[in-house]
Amino acid sequence: MQQQDSWTATVVEHHRLRRDVAVVRLIGEAVPFRAGQYVDVSVPGHPRLPRRLSPALPPSLDGKLEFHVRTVPGGWVSRSIVEDTRPGDRWQISAPRGDLTVDEEGPTVVMVGGGTGLAPLRSIILDLVQVPNPPQVYLFVGGRTVADLYASDMLWLLTQQLPWLTTIPVVEDVTDPGAPDDWYERIRDHVGDSALAGFGDDHLLEGTLGDVVAAHGAFVDHQVLVCGSPAMVRTTRDRLIATGTPADAIRFDPLD
Known part of the structure; x- marks a missing residue:
């Protein structure tokens, strides 16, 4: 057949x-x-x-x-x-x-998603919902400005519903409003004054994804997944390895 x-x-x-x-x-x-x-x-x-x-x-x-x-x-x-x-x-x-996968019975998972690199990570998170005892997941999701966090409302809801999921939004410049975007303005008007629709300023970390994630220490006994632009993936992987995360613990998928 x-x-x-x-x-x-x-x-x-x-x-x-x-x-x-x-x-x-x-x-x-x-x-x-x-x-x-x-x-x-x-x-x-x-x-x-x-x-x-x-x-x-x-x-x-x-x-x-x-x-x-x-x-x-x-x-x-x-x-x-x-x-x-x-x-x-x-x-x-x-x-x-692709092999951007998680061992459901393995150690804590660290996910790093830049831009629409969030998509496969979200797929994995929703797949883990079906697992009786999923590992703890820390999701770092980032963009250049707050407006780049296009799925923040969905991530807020998931984080509230799943006790094993922690989401850390990261922006390179918290004061930069980004270029004018009518689509973003419509959504912000719909959800209210909070452009993050749940995440507040006290949830935001400032810096590049690579620097912020690496600052949380060496992930020696973790599953690490990185997805985003080729430059972001390369930089984040290099920063993680430089701070002690084993290279073979990192699975990565650069977007086209």
Whole structure:
């Protein structure tokens, strides 16, 4: 019997969260990936330019998928997904890959997510909800400004509901409002004065993700997962190793 290597899913929701960030939800054939893995996605308009994306939900038998997509400079496909995706669009999904995984019976987990690098980490967290006694998880999630913390409301709710999850939001400059963004302003107006929708100023740590995480010490007996831009992943990994975290304890996945 020939093994299936491509699956079809249909867009059912498209939410623009920032000028350059959107959440896309689909339903289709069940894709056999593991929480934390990434897949290749082909979208209408650019069928010959597959884009590597990480599902933000764990696998489901009913074929639900969710992707967090940020536009990248010169990225035709990412910009098209963020700006032009519509319900009814049919996507092709292929080639689950990657080893950004957690040992459910292993030691404490430290997760470091920059930007939409949060997506596979969220998938793993939601997968751990099904485990009777999940390990303690510390999630460092960051951006250049407060506005870059696009999923802070969802993370606040998860952190309140899961006693084994601690979320640490990190921004490089707490005083920088970032560039004007109508999408961000609409969401902030909807949730009230708190742009973090739950996390307050006393929850924020200032600095780069690599520096802030490394300042918490050497993670000698931990599972460490890092996902974000290639530069962020490289810098964070180097900082962790320099402060005593064993290199073989770090699993990492740089975004395209």
